[in-house]
Amino acid sequence: MSVRVWLRWGVLLVTTAILLLCWQTLPTGGPGSTLPKLDAVLAALGPGGEWDVYLRALRTTLIEAFAGLAIGFVAGVVFGVLLGESPVLRRGFYPYALALQALPPIALAPIFVIWFGLGVESKIGLVAAATLFPILVSTMTGVAQTDPVRIEMATAFAATKAQIRRKIIFPGLVVPIFSGLEISIVLSFLAAITGELISANAGVGVILEVYQRDYRLAEEFAVLMILVVVGLLLALVTRIARRAVLERMPHE
Amino acid sequence: MATARHAVELAGLRHVFPGRGRSVQAMEAVRNVDLTVEPGEFVSIVGPSGCGKSTILKMIAGLLRPSEGSVRVWGEEVTGPRREIGIALQDATLLPWRDVVSNCLLPVELHGKVTDEARERVAGLLERAGLAGFETRRPKELSGGMRQRVAICRALADDPTLLLLDEPFGALDALTREQMNVDLNRIWRETGKTAILITHGIEEAVLLSTRVVLLSERPGTIVDVITPPFPPTRTRELLSRPEFAEVCGQVRDRLFAGEQAKPDRAEAGA
Amino acid sequence: MSDVTTSGRRVSPLRNVVRLLGPPVAVGVGAVLLLQFVLARFQISGIIIPRPTEIFEVMRSEIFIEQIGLSVWQTWQATLIGFALGGGAGVLLGIGMNESKLMRFVFYPYVVAFQSLPKIALAPVFALWLGFGLTMKFSFAAMLAFFPAVIATLSALSTVATMRLEMATAFGARRGQLFMRISLPSAVPGIVSGLEISMAFALIGAIVGEFISPSSGLGQLLLTYSESINVAAEFAVLLVLMLLGVAQNKLLFGAVRLAARRFFEPA
Numbered sequence: 196m197s198v199r200v201w202l203r204w205g206v207l208l209v210t211t212a213i214l215l216l217c218w219q220t221l222p223t224g225g226p227g228s229t230l231p232k233l234d235a236v237l238a239a240l241g242p243g244g245e246w247d248v249y250l251r252a253l254r255t256t257l258i259e260a261f262a263g264l265a266i267g268f269v270a271g272v273v274f275g276v277l278l279g280e281s282p283v284l285r286r287g288f289y290p291y292a293l294a295l296q297a298l299p300p301i302a303l304a305p306i307f308v309i310w311f312g313l314g315v316e317s318k319i320g321l322v323a324a325a326t327l328f329p330i331l332v333s334t335m336t337g338v339a340q341t342d343p344v345r346i347e348m349a350t351a352f353a354a355t356k357a358q359i360r361r362k363i364i365f366p367g368l369v370v371p372i373f374s375g376l377e378i379s380i381v382l383s384f385l386a387a388i389t390g391e392l393i394s395a396n397a398g399v400g401v402i403l404e405v406y407q408r409d410y411r412l413a414e415e416f417a418v419l420m421i422l423v424v425v426g427l428l429l430a431l432v433t434r435i436a437r438r439a440v441l442e443r444m445p446h447e
Numbered sequence: 448m449a450t451a452r453h454a455v456e457l458a459g460l461r462h463v464f465p466g467r468g469r470s471v472q473a474m475e476a477v478r479n480v481d482l483t484v485e486p487g488e489f490v491s492i493v494g495p496s497g498c499g500k501s502t503i504l505k506m507i508a509g510l511l512r513p514s515e516g517s518v519r520v521w522g523e524e525v526t527g528p529r530r531e532i533g534i535a536l537q538d539a540t541l542l543p544w545r546d547v548v549s550n551c552l553l554p555v556e557l558h559g560k561v562t563d564e565a566r567e568r569v570a571g572l573l574e575r576a577g578l579a580g581f582e583t584r585r586p587k588e589l590s591g592g593m594r595q596r597v598a599i600c601r602a603l604a605d606d607p608t609l610l611l612l613d614e615p616f617g618a619l620d621a622l623t624r625e626q627m628n629v630d631l632n633r634i635w636r637e638t639g640k641t642a643i644l645i646t647h648g649i650e651e652a653v654l655l656s657t658r659v660v661l662l663s664e665r666p667g668t669i670v671d672v673i674t675p676p677f678p679p680t681r682t683r684e685l686l687s688r689p690e691f692a693e694v695c696g697q698v699r700d701r702l703f704a705g706e707q708a709k710p711d712r713a714e715a716g717a
Numbered sequence: 718m719s720d721v722t723t724s725g726r727r728v729s730p731l732r733n734v735v736r737l738l739g740p741p742v743a744v745g746v747g748a749v750l751l752l753q754f755v756l757a758r759f760q761i762s763g764i765i766i767p768r769p770t771e772i773f774e775v776m777r778s779e780i781f782i783e784q785i786g787l788s789v790w791q792t793w794q795a796t797l798i799g800f801a802l803g804g805g806a807g808v809l810l811g812i813g814m815n816e817s818k819l820m821r822f823v824f825y826p827y828v829v830a831f832q833s834l835p836k837i838a839l840a841p842v843f844a845l846w847l848g849f850g851l852t853m854k855f856s857f858a859a860m861l862a863f864f865p866a867v868i869a870t871l872s873a874l875s876t877v878a879t880m881r882l883e884m885a886t887a888f889g890a891r892r893g894q895l896f897m898r899i900s901l902p903s904a905v906p907g908i909v910s911g912l913e914i915s916m917a918f919a920l921i922g923a924i925v926g927e928f929i930s931p932s933s934g935l936g937q938l939l940l941t942y943s944e945s946i947n948v949a950a951e952f953a954v955l956l957v958l959m960l961l962g963v964a965q966n967k968l969l970f971g972a973v974r975l976a977a978r979r980f981f982e983p984a
Contacts, residue, residue, distance in 0.1 A: 203822040210823055229845050287740030297962030298955065299921040301837070302935070304928070305943030306951055310765065385835045392840060393928050393940075399838065407841045419838060426833030508887045528889040540884040544902050553898070554888040611887075 231413040239417035248402060249421055255398040256391065257425075259315050260383040263322020267379060270323070271330030272372060278331070279338025280364075292331065300325035300382070301389040308394050318390040318398070325386035326379035333375030337368045373437055380433055384426070452522040454609055454641040455484040455507060459516035461666075462502050476502040478666040480516070484643060486608075489635055491644045491652035493698065494662030500645040503667070504613050507643065508534055520609060530558055533602035533640075537614040539594035541586040547573065547597050548582045554605040565604065572600040575634055592623040599631065603638060610635075610642040616651070625683060628654050632681045649698050653691065654681050661701050671701045767949035775953045784938060785957055792923050792934035793961065795851055799858025800919035804912050807863040811870025811908075816896065821871075832864055837925055844930040853930055858922030862915040869911020873904035909977045913970040920962060935961075 215233060222230040238244070278285045278292070303324055304317075311317035341364050349359050391400025399418060406415040460480040466473035476499035484490050492500050505511040506518050509528040518525040520532065533554065541550045548569060555565040573579060576596040586594055595615050602610055616624045628651055635642055635655075646652050652659045653675050661670045675694045677685060685691050749769045755761075756768045775781050814821040814828075840857060847853035877900050885899045927936025935958055942950040 199818075203819055206819060207823045207826070283740055286737070287744035290741045291744065293967060294959050294963050297917075297966045298959040299917070299924055299962065301921055301928075302924055302939060302955060302958055305939045306948070306955070309943055309946060309948060309951070381835075385837050388835050389837045389925060389928075392837065392925075403838060403841050407845060412845075415842070419834065419842070422838055423830050423834045426835060427830070430833050505883075510883060510887055528887050530889060532887065534884065534887040536880055536884055538878075538880045540878070540881045542881070542899070542902070553885070556898070557885065557888050557890045557894055605888075 229412070231416050235413035236416045236420065239413040240420060244417055245414060249418060252397065252399045252402045252418075253421065253425065255315065256384070256387050256400070259318040259387040259390070259398065260322055262315075263319040263387065264326050264379060264383040266319070266323035267326030267383070268330055268376065271327045271375065271379075272334050274327075275331045275334025275372075276338055276368075279335040282339075285335065285339065289335075292328065292335075296328045296332065300328075300386060304390050304393045307390065313394055313396045315397070318387050318395065321390045322383045322386045325382045329378040329382065330372065330375040333371040334368060337371030338364055341367050369440065373440060377433055377437070380429060384429065452486075453483050453519070454486045454488065454521065455482070455643065456519040456522075457482045457503070457507075457516070458519075460503065460506065460513050460518065461515035462499070462506060462511065463514045475666040477506075478668050480667070480669055482660060482669065484641060486641050487639060488657050489642045489644070489655055490658045490660060491646055491656040492660045492662060493646060493649060493652045493702070494667060495664050495702070496647060498662045498664050499667030500647075500662055501613055504611055504643065504645050507609075508532055508611055530605065531608045532611060533605065533607035533609070534611045535595070535598040535602040535613070535615045537617045539586070539591075539598040539615075541594055541597055541601075543586050546583045546585055547578060547589070550586065550597055551601045551604045553601060558605055568606060569600065569604050572603050572634075573597075575637065576600050576630065590623075592619055592627060595619065595627060596630070599634070603634075603640070608641060610640045612642065612644040614645055614647070616648075617646070624648075624651070625686070629681070629683055631655060632679075636679055649695050649702075650686065653694050653698060654685065659698055661698065670704075673698055673701070764946055764948055767952050771949040772952045772956065775947075775949045776956070781950065781953060785935075785954065788933065788935045788938045788954075789957065789961060791851075792920070792927065792936065793965075795854035795858055795923040795926065795934065796916070796919045796965075798851075798855040799860075799922055800862050800912075800916050802855065803859030803862030803919065804866045804915040806859070807866025807915065808870045808908060808912070810863075811867045811874065812901075814867070814871050815874040815900075828864070828867060832868070836861055836864070837921075840925050840929040843926070849930040849932040854923050854926035854932075854934070857926040858919040861918040861922035865914040865918060866908075866911050869914065870904070870908050873907025873911070874900055876907070877903040906974070906977045909970070909974050913966060913974065916970065917962070917966050920965065924958075 219233040222228050222232050278288055304321055307317040307320045311320055345363050346359055349363050388400045391398035392404060395401050399422065403415055403418055457480050460477060462477045464474045464476060480503060492503060494500050502511060506513050507520065507525065509525045520529060551569045552561050552565065555561050573582060576599065578593065578596055581589065598615060616627050619627065632655055644655060656675060659673045659675065663670050673694065753769050756766060814824055843853055843857045847856055881899055881903065882895060885895055923934065924936040927934040928940060931937040931940055935954060938954050939951060942954065
């Protein structure tokens with residue numbers, strides 16, 4: 196290995212070590228301290244931590260995220276194809292789709308609580324609303340931007356409308372739908388937690404607030420660390436899924 | 448200027464792109480290239496794609512360091528980009544946020560201050576390249592051929608003594624390319640620059656050059672040097688003359704001879 | 718909203734307006750009428766879905782106008798400060814990470830780790846550290862605005878066409894010249910798109926900040942109306958928030974992006 200590589204790793208490790216050291220020594224850890232010491236957080240992550248609480252909360256949040264994502268995905272693809280195929284519908288709905296997309300989805304959280312109460316249903320609704328638009332918009336643009344020359348080519352070979360849809364338009368959608376889905380996966384997790392932070396009876400957002408209210412900051416930070424790992428895993432799974440999808444499905 | 452100096456001297460030139468771990472193997476692009484270009488010459492380097500033509504040009508431009516051997520420009524060892532050199536690449540690489548004139552003035556800016564003299568020179572070059580009246584246009588308003596003309600004007604803007612052209616017309620259609628060749632010949636004569644052109648177009652090389660250097664497949668070595676026996680002024684009419692076709696045929700034969708040697712070499716290597 | 722679709726052939730201006738504006742107006746008016754009719758016909762409670770006329774009544778009331786004006790200002794203040802700080806810092810870090818390989822190597826793992834944390838979950842911690850009020854709101858907004866700016870700047874700078882850089886290098890450009898004259902202008906469209914996302918996130922940050930430590934702004938207003946189950950007012954706030962989002966994300970950034978495209982986009 197070259198000197199450069201050693202230097203880089205050295206600087207990275209030293210920086211990390213200094214950060215961790217500061218985290219351990221700077222917070223007082225006593226009453227009134229707003230940052231738990233590193234060893235306290237690690238202890239909360241260890242076998243003595245409240246793993247049953249963490250995992251139950253995480254399960255609730257992930258169920259909300261995926262159920263909502265599934266609804267948002269199906270609705271997004273269906274409406275996206277509909278709007279993409281009809282220029283009139285597209286012209287009619289597009290301004291509203293844009294406007295709704297500009298509305299921060301998390302602002303809908305209080306409404307969903309009114310509609311569906313404190314349970315998982317309101318979070319699922321919020322996640323569905325938040326994840327719908329990225330998928331809808333990318334599907335719609337995918338359909339609308341199908342190369343007209345390809346459609347002409349297929350028409351010249353006397354393809355029917357259904358054949359054109361199946362053989363020309365849909366294969367071109369795999370990539371745009373997946374890009375929309377990637378954004379939505381991140382959004383789903385985010386929306387679920389936001390919903391829980393605002394008002395809920397279970398989930399990651401709830402235990403974060405409960406731990407903070409009870410001043411058990413080590414546990415709160417432990418949950419945040421777990422969220423980093425879960426987020427990394429989600430990103431990893433998405434990446435693997437992308438590769439698998441692109442290998443199996445016809446695409447550009 | 449000392450008359451004895453050569454414009455460009457390549458001696459024992461070799462370039463190997465280093466490998467990286469197991470995934471990227473080291474690749475020898477150019478081997479043992481000796482070439483001397485005299486002031487005022489127009490030399491083309493022709494060879495199959497991937498033969499290291501561009502690598503040679505990049506070493507002359509000071510963008511790549513040779514692994515072995517030396518590159519001298521006007522008698523001095525090349526260690527980095529030099530002011531005496533103007534370059535135009537296959538992609539016009541015009542900056543889309545600048546108009547034609549300020550695109551041309553880029554090298555002048557990079558070397559120092561933009562003087563009135565440089566502005567006048569650029570105006571003259573644009574005029575000569577048939578771009579008068581397009582000075583304030585943006586690149587996206589120009590055709591592909593016009594963009595390449597701008598790129599060549601830019602290469603000449605800071606009055607370099609050596610012009611390096613890396614397949615500047617490679618992406619143009621055949622008719623435009625012919626016109627560009629005739630125009631380039633005129634600009635070369637009128638400015639009296641030394642020029643080196645990388646191309647895979649045999650007709651283009653023969654039409655423009657005082658000497659045509661033929662390169663083998665990778666690793667590129669010089670197979671032959673052919674001197675087209677035509678006066679400096681080259682016109683479109685030359686293209687349909689039998690002598691022209693004969694020289695082109697000669698070039699093609701030599702390149703093809705190199706191609707045929709390949710299977711033997713591969714067998715010998717195996 | 719006439720910029721939504723591009724017109725093909727030139728037809729008479731009036732027909733063009735009808736062609737462009739007809740469908741969205743028809744959909745809008747149709748949806749409002751249908752909603753009004755269905756809600757009245759099936760006697761659905763205004764607590765579940767308010768009638769368009771109810772929302773309109775709320776939006777006309779003086780007290781709502783007064784409250785919403787103040788709240789929009791409070792939320793937007795936090796959004797703008799957060800955007801300026803977070804977006805600005807993000808662009809700077811992106812530049813630093815592109816220019817220095819060491820910096821890139823050292824910061825990258827941290828950026829990735831933060832990137833994968835659902836950063837909304839940090840809202841309670843921000844409330845703990847910074848209490849209630851503007852500082853907490855704009856800091857949280859800045860944190861959310863920061864990462865999209867870093868990522869977009871880094872990717873825009875690292876995808877500048879190599880040939881462009883090679884050309885300038887051959888003409889003897891020094892490092893600083895290469896950055897100022899080639900890389901940075903080439904990256905402007907990408908950076909602007911990234912900042913657009915930053916601004917949207919800054920707005921989300923401000924509102925979530927107001928949800929978590931309610932002191933002022935649209936977030937608090939939404940919570941207040943939600944607690945008093947004033948659904949019509951809730952919808953009215955959402956409508957205003959949507960317009961605010963459209964104004965900042967689509968109109969403001971649309972203009973900036975158009976300008977950036979015009980001046981910097983590859984030909």
